[in-house]
Amino acid sequence: MPRTGFTPWQHGFHFDNDFVNKVAKLPGFGDIETRGRCGGMAYAALDLYYAGVPVPPDTTLPADGSPLADYIYRRLMDSFLTPSAIQFVSWTLHADHGTWFLKGVTRWTKEDQIPRLRGFIDAGRPVALGLVGARHLADVGNKNHQVVAYGYDVDELTQGIRIYIYDNNSHDQEVVLSTDPANPGVDASNRAEPWRGLLLQGYSPVTPPPELLPAPAGGWWSQSGRLSSFDGDLIDYTVEPGATGPDTVELVLSSGPGITWRKELGLVDGKGSSWTVATQDTAASDRNRLHVDQLPGGHLTFRKAKWLGTMWEVYRLEQLEQLEPGTRVTFDWVKD
Numbered sequence: 001m002p003r004t005g006f007t008p009w010q011h012g013f014h015f016d017n018d019f020v021n022k023v024a025k026l027p028g029f030g031d032i033e034t035r036g037r038c039g040g041m042a043y044a045a046l047d048l049y050y051a052g053v054p055v056p057p058d059t060t061l062p063a064d065g066s067p068l069a070d071y072i073y074r075r076l077m078d079s080f081l082t083p084s085a086i087q088f089v090s091w092t093l094h095a096d097h098g099t100w101f102l103k104g105v106t107r108w109t110k111e112d113q114i115p116r117l118r119g120f121i122d123a124g125r126p127v128a129l130g131l132v133g134a135r136h137l138a139d140v141g142n143k144n145h146q147v148v149a150y151g152y153d154v155d156e157l158t159q160g161i162r163i164y165i166y167d168n169n170s171h172d173q174e175v176v177l178s179t180d181p182a183n184p185g186v187d188a189s190n191r192a193e194p195w196r197g198l199l200l201q202g203y204s205p206v207t208p209p210p211e212l213l214p215a216p217a218g219g220w221w222s223q224s225g226r227l228s229s230f231d232g233d234l235i236d237y238t239v240e241p242g243a244t245g246p247d248t249v250e251l252v253l254s255s256g257p258g259i260t261w262r263k264e265l266g267l268v269d270g271k272g273s274s275w276t277v278a279t280q281d282t283a284a285s286d287r288n289r290l291h292v293d294q295l296p297g298g299h300l301t302f303r304k305a306k307w308l309g310t311m312w313e314v315y316r317l318e319q320l321e322q323l324e325p326g327t328r329v330t331f332d333w334v335k336d
Contacts, residue, residue: 002118003151006126008166008174011049012148014059017041017168021073039079039146040072041168042128043203046148047075048212049126050205050228056212067211075206079146082202084130088144092134096184096196105132106184109197114161116200117149123232126150128201129165131177131186133193145169146201155180163198204229206316221322227302227331229314234335235302243328244289249320250327251300252287255279256334262305263333270297270320279333280305295320304336 019037048055062069079085091105098104103111120127127149134143151164160180167175167190176189177198185194207219220227220237227235244250253265262280267288277286290298302315323329 001151001153002121003164004121004124004126006049006148006150006166009172011055012045012166012171013041013055013168014057014171015061016171018061019069019072035142037072037076038168039128039201040074040076042146042148042166042201043075043079044072044208045166045168046126046128046203047205047208051208053208053212067209071209071212078206079128079201079203082204084199084202087199088130088132088134088140089137091132091197091199092137092140092144105197109186109199110179110181113197113199114163117163117198118152120200121149121152125232128203129163130199130201131188131195132197132199133195135196145195147175149177204313204315207318210319210322219319219322220317221319221324221327221329227315227317229302232335233302233304233314233333235315236332236334238330238332240328240330241324242326244326246326248289248291249295249323249325249329250287250289251277252285252328252330253277253279254285254330254332256332259284259333259336261336262309262311263336264301264303264311265331266301266303268299268301269294290320292325295323297321302331302333304333 017036017038020035045055056068058068094102094105096105098107117127129147129149131145131147134140147168148166149163150166152161154161158180160178163177165175165177170190177186179186185196186198187194221239224238227237251265251267253263255263260281262278264276264278266274266276267290268274269290271294275288277288279286298320300317301313303311303313306312
């Protein structure tokens with residue numbers, strides 16, 4: 001029974017997904033509302049898990065304007081902007097069964113997505129999982145769902161599979177998804193209606209906001225450490241105070257032995273400008289500096305070349321303003 005270290009009662013939020021989002025206000029009509037932040041709760045729970053930060057103890061829904069509610073909302077928006085998000089639309093519009101040209105939702109789930117899911121779980125990495133229930137475009141936002149998958153087991157006799165998830169609609173509970181070769185859908189232990197299918201989401205971790213860090217607040221900016229991406233990358237980093245000019249910070253990217261495919265460190269300052277340092281083939285190191293007044297609101301993105309040379313973001317670090325002036329940070333990409 002492969003499982004990761006993630007559990008709903010330890011790493012999931014201790015309240016249900018009862019958020020109400022006011023997305024517009026129409027004169028003479030009032031507020032236009034949507035319900036739920038499932039993607040935000042799934043992404044935020046994974047952020048905290050990968051950062052080793054405890055989930056806040058809140059047992060009631062946090063109010064809008066609070067650090068936790070706003071963080072979950074930002075991560076909800078991030079979940080909409082991943083390349084995989086378009087699959088919620090395409091799967092909603094396609095039939096469950098196959099056609100001359102397309103496999104259909106059932107085969108996409110069982111032949112493509114479940115093997116990928118098993119690979120991540122086998123590697124010890126919980127994943128953001130999309131659940132598809134909608135059949136009409138108007139229902140994309142309210143009959144689809146996002147959760148965290150952290151384990152599975154397979155019945156070797158029947159080839160049925162049980163997938164263990166944190167479902168933010170059922171806090172502090174282990175919810176089980178199940179399907180087998182005779183079942184075209186995916187049953188769930190916390191609802192009567194089966195899901196049509198499931199798909200992996202293109203999650204990339206971000207650093208949780210400082211308000212959610214335990215006291216004393218410590219983060220990547222304060223000590224050397226290692227970043228572990230959703231895609232299996234390992235990036236060691238070294239923080240060196242006093243290693244560069246007193247009004248700047250220096251950011252260095254290097255590739256370890258055997259790492260030859262292109263890697264990029266994107267430097268985005270708080271004023272909207274951006275720069276890229278990159279390694280590729282024999283060019284194994286690159287660097288750039290930011291002035292201290294560029295740090296507030298800035299972030300770093302880590303990207304790597306994948307199929308056909310397409311660059312994919314695999315990690316992001318925020319809160320650059322926490323770096324002390326004169327600091328050099330060296331990121332050494334040791335595994336991809």
